[in-house]
Amino acid sequence: MVTHSDSLAGGPPQNQRRRLYRGDGWRTLAMGILCVLMIAPLVMAVIISLKSPSQFTRVPFLPTWPLRWENYEFAVQIISQFLLNSIIASGATVIGVLLLSSLAAYSFAQIRFPGRTFVFYAVLALMMVPASLTLVPSFVLIRDLRLINTYWSLILPWIAGGQLIGILILRAFFESLPGEMFDACRIDGASDWQIYWHVALPLTRSMLGVVAVLNILGTWNNLIWPTLTLSERKMWPLTPGLYSYMEQYYTSYGRVMAGLLLGSIPLVILFVFTSRLFVEGLTSGAIKT
């Protein structure tokens, strides 16, 4: 790699090359300090999460022994219900989003139906409509559809909103695929449904992963909407669940911190298994602009 770029650039003098990278020391130090500051609240949470109330009163911010792991045992009982709710709501949403947005994106990209530009812009225009405009009417709609206190009150609006970005990403991808390939399939007698399912979808697996990760991040962090449509707290997903957990046990600091840390784990696990898709998804669109 290094030799290749050297020969490519015609080999600038060594001192130029050194100048290009001058000052690694203080940069690493500055970034190191930033990272420590960023992680400090989490370190604080870990330390406090292992304290009993009396230990916290005596030494609030430094480790004390014995470590009170029972705080985690307590928190896991309450958090697991919220986590299950989140998996149901975000899981159903992501399946719906992948299905709807891949179908629509395939159609927009590969089938030249009359009016498709108009329909596509009708979809695109909704990117301009912010959640604040639709919050109150959406709530009234969900109430009128008698979906209050069901998971559908989360899943259906989340599918509707989440598919927009999915359509944009997947349409761009389907358009980048060679059109001759699809024509060849059609000449061989394949219907568009068969091409979609057997050719287009398998080719787009990693893009589907990007859309899925983006969608899960979006629904997972939704704090306020579930508190409006679900009056029973035991139905709340993890994000509002953590909020109510902290409200309820505020003075048991150890238990609160244990709960917040446990509640952070699922996204970390998702990240560990999908880190490449994760970064790709977060920075997608950035290269094109």
Add this chain to the structure above:
Amino acid sequence: MKKTLWERIWETKTGYLMVVPTLAFLLVFQYYPAVSGLYRSMFDWNAGLAGNFIGFSNFVELFTDDDVFIRSLKNMALLTIWYLIAFVGLSTGVAVLIHRIRNEGSKYFFRLFMILPVIIPAVVLILLWKFIYDSTIGPLNAILIGVGLQDWTHAWLAEPKIAIYAVMFRNFPWIDGISVLILLAGLQAIPVEIIESGLLDGASGWRRLRYIELPLITGQIKLLIVLTIMWGVQEYSAVWAMTQGGPIDSTQVPGMWMYFNAFRISRMGYASAIGVVMFLITLVATILNMRYIRSQEY
């Protein structure tokens, strides 16, 4: 032989069938609420009642007779400007810093670290900072007392003059991982030959940043500016979780005020009007920016 429109529609019927589910969802859960929000903003409308048409009275009341709404707009402007400084300004600095680290190992580590604020759920960070600001047991006051600055301690989220700044300065050191990653992706896309030829012409350090790198990542920076403004206008979950707009409405932002009117005192029409104002603000900001981007491209 030219096909008629109907023949073409019949031939491509699969295309329509494939977008029908998407359109159905959008019509019911996006278009209908959006239109309904615009329409209902002209009603004196409480939950459950049909409501009376009152024209633009809600908007007149918002701007002439609602001090809380005016204050919420000011807070929104303050927070948005701050988010621009933090998410665009600071993030550019951090991205450049990481980009110039030579050691591939530590560079990779810092890039990976920037993902941390993204994978820790936002609510966890908000709640941790709520705890940090706690007036009696919070570590912020404890640190101040520890270094002998007792006079500087505050009930950070409970004093009307201070609470908005406490909300604003949460998440110190304010690094936004997504912004850094987007900017870093832009910096890494710059061909190394451009930088090296710049160096041969004597552009190093500050001048390399100012005349070579920043101009080449204006696309990313503009994208972040639009996203940050839209987010700054809409966002109220931090306020909702930390102060609920209090004390005495000092941390009120438009989203929170809309929420309060709709779901606490059941003024749904009035809340819809607030939603419309927020929509118009983001629309104007986006249009201005699209104009700007287009003028740059040609």
